[in-house]
Structures are given as C-alpha cells and as structure tokens.
Amino acid sequence: MKRKDFLYLSGMGVGAAMLSNIPVIGSPVHIEDALAPSETAKKKQMADVALNTAKSKGASYADVRIGRYLNQSVITREDRVQNIANTESYGMGIRVLANGCWGFAATDRMDNDSIARAADLAVRIAKDNAKLLTEPVQLAPQKGYGEVSWKTPIVTNAFEVPVKDKVALLLEANNAAMKAGASFINNSLFMINEQKYFASTEGSYIDQDIHRIWPNFTITKTDKTTGRFETRNSLAAPMGMGYEYLMPDSSTVLNGIFSLFTTRYNMVEDARIATAQLDEKLKAKPVEPGKYDLILDPTNLFLTIHESVGHPTELDRVLGYEANFAGTSFLTLDKWKSGNFNFGSKIVNFVGDKTQPGALGTVGYDDEGVKCGKWDIIKDGTLVNYQTIRDQAHILGLNASQGCCYADDWSSVQFQRMPNVSLQPGKNKLTPAEMIKNTEKGLYMFGRNSYSIDQQRYNFQFSSQLCYEIRNGQIAGMVSGAAYQANTQEFWNSCSAICDERDYRLGGSFFDGKGQPQQVSAVSHGCATTKFDKVNIINTARKI
Incomplete structure (x- = not known):
C-alpha cells in the first residue's frame, strides 16, 4: 500500500485487519437509504437562507456548498470477505468575504435557524481575521450561471449494483489468481459519489452528481524453496466512471506482456496475468x-x-x-x-x-x-x-x-x-x-x-x-x-x-x-x- 492511499484509507475505517482501529469518516448508512435523491428546490431554499444571512451581516460575497458524500468499500482476501462499509456525510459549508478577509463555518444541522447561525459565525470569523489583514482578498470576476446541473456521464450507478455482485467479482478474481498459483491476494473495490450543490451571491445555483470507482488488488507469490516472494498490484486506473468500468467489452485488449485496459477493466483476467508474471519476477535477474x-x-x-x-x-x-x-x-x-x-x-x-x-x-x-x-x-x-x-x-x-x-x-x-x-x-x-x-x-x-x-x-x-x-x-x-x-x-x-x-x-x-x-x-x-x-x-x- 502506498503512502497516499494509506493516508486516505486510514480515515475511512474500512475495517481490514491493518486498519481495524481507525475511525470512520461519516456515519454508517444503509445503501438503500443513501440512494434516495435530495430535492434541488429544498437545497436552493437552504442555500438562500445562508446567503441572505451572510449579506445582512456584512459579507460582500458568500458561497454555500451543500454536500452529500457517499463512500462504499468492499474488501476481500483469498476466499473470504474482510469488510463491507457504507458511509454517508451530509451538511453545509459557508464561506464569506467580509472586510476583505475570508471566514468559514459549517453545520450538519440543516434547519433554517442552524444555517443562519453558521452564516453569522462565518461573517464574524471573517471580521475578526480582518484585524490581522495586510492585503485584502482579490477575487477574479465570475458571472453567475443561474440554476444549472452536471453529472458524471455514467452508464451504471455503482451504488445501485448489489453488494453480492461486487463480492462475487472480487472473489472470482481471487479464485483465478489462487488457481494460477498465487500464495495470497488482497482485493478491494472503492466507490465514491459526491452530490454537491453550490450557490453564491453572484447568482449561481449549481447541482452536481460526481462518481468515481477504483478496483485494486495485490497478489503475492512465494518461492517455497528460497523463501523469496514477489508481488504485483493491479494495473487498473481509478476512473471517473460508473460500474460499467468493471463490465469488460470488446475494448479490452490483451498482449503477451501486459494487459491494456482502455475504457473497461477485466479484473479476473488481470489477476491471472499478474500471477503468471510473478513467476517471471521470481526468476528475474x-x-x-x-x-x-x-x-x-x-x-x-x-x-x-x-x-x-x-x-x-x-x-x-x-x-x-x-x-x-x-x-x-x-x-x-x-x-x-x-x-x-x-x-x-x-x-x-x-x-x-x-x-x-x-x-x-x-x-x-x-x-x-x-x-x-x-x-x-x-x-x-x-x-x-x-x-x-x-x-x-x-x-x-x-x-x-x-x-x-x-x-x-x-x-x-x-x-x-x-x-x-x-x-x-x-x-x-x-x-x-x-x-x-x-x-x-x-x-x-x-x-x-x-x-x-x-x-x-x-x-x-x-x-x-x-x-x-x-x-x-x-x-x-x-x-x-x-x-x-x-x-x-x-x-x-x-x-x-x-x-x-x-x-x-x-x-x-x-x-x-x-x-x-x-x-x-x-x-x-x-x-x-x-x-x-x-x-x-x-x-x-x-x-x-
């Protein structure tokens, strides 16, 4: 596991043995509940409470981010599941400019009074910060876009795919590696969905639905005669796609040296190839x-x-x-x-x-x-x-x-x-x-x-x-x-x-x-x- 990967995983609390004492970011949630969409009109109403309060308290500019962050991880090893975790984090961050200085406050209490208090706090923080200001913030001009939306162009929402299907895929890849002669395999699948709503005093109300997915494995093979071992990680790239990334089609190309995955990733085939390559690694000069x-x-x-x-x-x-x-x-x-x-x-x-x-x-x-x-x-x-x-x-x-x-x-x-x-x-x-x-x-x-x-x-x-x-x-x-x-x-x-x-x-x-x-x-x-x-x-x- 590489440093940057561990730094995030150590905050996710995915529950694998090496991470068993790490706290979870967000709250555990049933995935069926997490898939229920949030109402855009309600988010606009909450954003306007924050923006209007910030302006009334003296902010020259304010923006609001209402975020709902869904994370799912599935982790397996050889023939067993080590952990499955679903987390959700939901709340509002309010950033303001007052007296030429930034202020920020956030809340996960999404009633009007709590939102207004957070906006007021952000303005007070900005004004207090301004007492130490040597140069005021200069914001580049930005027009408001009105009400617009954007979504990652996915085919299949990974969060809608049954967990049993994801487990089955990981275990199939594990089985392919073990049959090919692997000594160990750790296999994982991470999925993220950011549902983000942005609003500003410049007139933007932007609703976005962002999806990412990352399949990853590490295969180890040991030479029992010498005690030497080698590993090979998945060559898959994490992608801004849906679950279709794990549904191989004719775009998957293989050659004698490595697997080349363009718009789809064949995890099972990569596991087989990786195991064969470990024989070469063990013999490599x-x-x-x-x-x-x-x-x-x-x-x-x-x-x-x-x-x-x-x-x-x-x-x-x-x-x-x-x-x-x-x-x-x-x-x-x-x-x-x-x-x-x-x-x-x-x-x-x-x-x-x-x-x-x-x-x-x-x-x-x-x-x-x-x-x-x-x-x-x-x-x-x-x-x-x-x-x-x-x-x-x-x-x-x-x-x-x-x-x-x-x-x-x-x-x-x-x-x-x-x-x-x-x-x-x-x-x-x-x-x-x-x-x-x-x-x-x-x-x-x-x-x-x-x-x-x-x-x-x-x-x-x-x-x-x-x-x-x-x-x-x-x-x-x-x-x-x-x-x-x-x-x-x-x-x-x-x-x-x-x-x-x-x-x-x-x-x-x-x-x-x-x-x-x-x-x-x-x-x-x-x-x-x-x-x-x-x-x-x-x-x-x-x-x-």
Whole structure:
C-alpha cells in the first residue's frame, strides 16, 4: 500500500485487519437509504437562507456548498470477505468575504435557524481575521450561471449494483489468481459519489452528481524453496466512471506482456496475468546499474507526472502557501515570468483539463462555481502557466480562475487542488512496439511502485511493478530492482518520443493528500507510452 492511499484509507475505517482501529469518516448508512435523491428546490431554499444571512451581516460575497458524500468499500482476501462499509456525510459549508478577509463555518444541522447561525459565525470569523489583514482578498470576476446541473456521464450507478455482485467479482478474481498459483491476494473495490450543490451571491445555483470507482488488488507469490516472494498490484486506473468500468467489452485488449485496459477493466483476467508474471519476477535477474533508454507505460508514468509536474505547478506551492505537506516548488514565479524557462524537450506538452471524460478530476464546475475548462501548463517544453483559483488569478494577471478549487467535504474549506494534468500524445504515428524496435539498450516499465521526491519536487526516484530489459530492439526478459533517478528538468528534457493518441490512457490517484488539516482529492493523469534517453538506473533489489 502506498503512502497516499494509506493516508486516505486510514480515515475511512474500512475495517481490514491493518486498519481495524481507525475511525470512520461519516456515519454508517444503509445503501438503500443513501440512494434516495435530495430535492434541488429544498437545497436552493437552504442555500438562500445562508446567503441572505451572510449579506445582512456584512459579507460582500458568500458561497454555500451543500454536500452529500457517499463512500462504499468492499474488501476481500483469498476466499473470504474482510469488510463491507457504507458511509454517508451530509451538511453545509459557508464561506464569506467580509472586510476583505475570508471566514468559514459549517453545520450538519440543516434547519433554517442552524444555517443562519453558521452564516453569522462565518461573517464574524471573517471580521475578526480582518484585524490581522495586510492585503485584502482579490477575487477574479465570475458571472453567475443561474440554476444549472452536471453529472458524471455514467452508464451504471455503482451504488445501485448489489453488494453480492461486487463480492462475487472480487472473489472470482481471487479464485483465478489462487488457481494460477498465487500464495495470497488482497482485493478491494472503492466507490465514491459526491452530490454537491453550490450557490453564491453572484447568482449561481449549481447541482452536481460526481462518481468515481477504483478496483485494486495485490497478489503475492512465494518461492517455497528460497523463501523469496514477489508481488504485483493491479494495473487498473481509478476512473471517473460508473460500474460499467468493471463490465469488460470488446475494448479490452490483451498482449503477451501486459494487459491494456482502455475504457473497461477485466479484473479476473488481470489477476491471472499478474500471477503468471510473478513467476517471471521470481526468476528475474537483477538489473545492471547504468544509463538506459527508458520506455514508460502510462501505468507507471502517470505517477511521475503527478509528482514532478502536477504538484510543482500548483500555484499555492509556488508561492509557499503550501509547504508543510510535501513541500513547495522549484518552479518559482521568476521562471514563469522569464517566458522561456526550459522545462522539457520540444515535444513535451502538458495541459490542465477538468473536462476530460472518465478522468477523476473531471467536473462541470469547481467548488467556487467556476465552469471548468482546459489550458496549457507546459507548451513545447516551456513553462507557460500554473493552476489557480479565484483569489490567486490576479497574481498571474489572469482575468478569470482556471477552476482548480475543491474541498473534500462540506465541513472542509475549499482550496487549490490539482486538475487532471496530462502529457499530450505525440503528433506522429508511433506504437510501443515500434518504440521498442528503435531501442538498442533500454528498460520498459509498467505499474506504480515505490517513489521518492524532494521538497521542491525536483530530485526524484521511481520504480515499477514490472520491468523488462530491451536489447537490440527486442524484449530480452524481466529484470528486478530497477529504479530510475533524475531531476525533473533533466528528466523531461530527455524525453525523445511519445506514442500517438491511439495509445493515450489515464492513470490516477484516488486518494491524494494535501493541506493541514489534510484533505484528499482524486486526480487523473493521461499520457501515451513515452521514451526518455540515457536515464540513470540503480539496483534496489533486496538480498536474501
């Protein structure tokens, strides 16, 4: 389990043995009750109580978020169910500007008197904060949209699928792995539904229904002769989709090295393939340290994008507002102002995009009521922009927010969070097979594994679930212990080839932590298979 995943799971109280003493976020709920829809008219009435109270108490601006957050987790191991949990959290967060300063208060008591008291408290907090203010908040202009709605374009609501069907799928995958020779398998399925209603004094009343899903497993195989063991995690990406993600169709493609899942995920087949690959891992020779051309599958590269591109282009990190949790950024404003800071090679183009179908960070409107869109962050290898929210836009001379505001709960203050940050595919036709053919000495990596990056998001080290050696344009077998080391600028400048859009896929982090108190969000990173020249490879293989 990786650090970011654990940080969220440790708050969910999913009940697996390793998490048995962790408290639950939200209250346990029968899923049938949770599926009952909330009335939009009632939410508008409650929002207006908060907005009118805030204005009457002296707020120059106010916004309201009414949130209903549903979480379901199903966890199994081998032939048994370890835990099934449904939780619901419901309440209202009220944010105001008064005397040029922010104030915030929240309540889970949804009667008019309690809402009015919370709005009054938010204004009083803002006025008290203003006594210490050195510079008033500057909000980018934002028009009101009236009454609008947006919904993740799902086919099947995962919360409506019977739990017994989900358990059956996980146990079928477990059985496939055990029959193929696995020693152990832990298998889980996480589903989230955010029902969010936003209203502001600018005239927006926005109703959104957001869905995410993440299937995941870890398979272990032990060599009983030597005592050595190897593991392989699922290569599935968490997605902003419904349960249709777990219903394989003709878009599922398999080849001899790995499973490629485009818009559907075949968990049972992945479990079989993973178990067979563990035989190769147990026999794999240690990698020889040195310089290699590195080919990274999207199942690996997405995490490197997240850490070395996504986080350092968060404007609050750049400004030092976010430092305690995972540091600041080497991409300081002077580099952006120069207009010619060389981030990567000419073929490197990154966009922020909150509209991409299937991505975890995709919504219609952010938590400040800003309509979401797409923009360049790295253009032809040059740093051209960051990620902003309304009270940051003026720092970059922007006349509008980029829609990067998010809060993980109604009781949390919304702040700047990462959009889907993606590497654009190559413009020339190129397949992974052709990329391999053009490589004399290289490594081909799949799946996220261990990683480390410094507090300015500059020097890093990443490894993989699977690593294959390439010799003279052909796969020569699996190697163990390989990890690539570089600094961000050096790494992206070594990018020499990117497969075209036919190979473009999403990866992502379902539970990405940031802030104090910590909040978690979900974000995707798209890319195609990508090649980097002469990257430093070290051997991290353990010795028995």
